[in-house]
Amino acid sequence: xxxxxxxxxxxxxxxxxxxxxxxxxxxxxxxxxxxxxxxxxxxxxxxxxxxxxxxxxxxxxxxxxxxxxxxxxxxxxxxxxxxxxxxxxxxxxxxxxxxxxxxxxxxxxxxxxxxxxxxxxxxxx
Numbered sequence: 001x002x003x004x005x006x007x008x009x010x011x012x013x014x015x016x017x018x019x020x021x022x023x024x025x026x027x028x029x030x031x032x033x034x035x036x037x038x039x040x041x042x043x044x045x046x047x048x049x050x051x052x053x054x055x056x057x058x059x060x061x062x063x064x065x066x067x068x069x070x071x072x073x074x075x076x077x078x079x080x081x082x083x084x085x086x087x088x089x090x091x092x093x094x095x096x097x098x099x100x101x102x103x104x105x106x107x108x109x110x111x112x113x114x115x116x117x118x119x120x121x122x123x124x125x
């Protein structure tokens with residue numbers, strides 16, 4: 001049995017310089033559909049051809065190619081984080097909250113690979 005409960009979604013977060021240009025590229029090259037652009041948050045999300053798997057595009061002035069962060073959906077991020085912290089899992093700072101959109105927390109595996117938990121705050125899923 002796992003320590004925390006995850007839902008059936010995963011978002012693969014990529015660092016890009018222009019989310020809109022990248023979204024067009026992923027659409028044209030791979031057939032992914034843009035779900036939304038959250039311009040205030042510097043984030044865009046695309047549906048891949050695999051159910052429950054999306055690509056998240058985080059806009060950065062100096063993107064870090066190769067820095068791919070799997071984002072695992074969970075219904076209760078605070079509870080999941082607390083359990084992982086009790087198990088001595090290292091987190092990168094405080095939980096980030098974009099009101100009405102998402103709550104996220106970055107943590108690391110034993111080799112230092114970044115992973116993220118995300119709780120949907122839109123009331124959609």
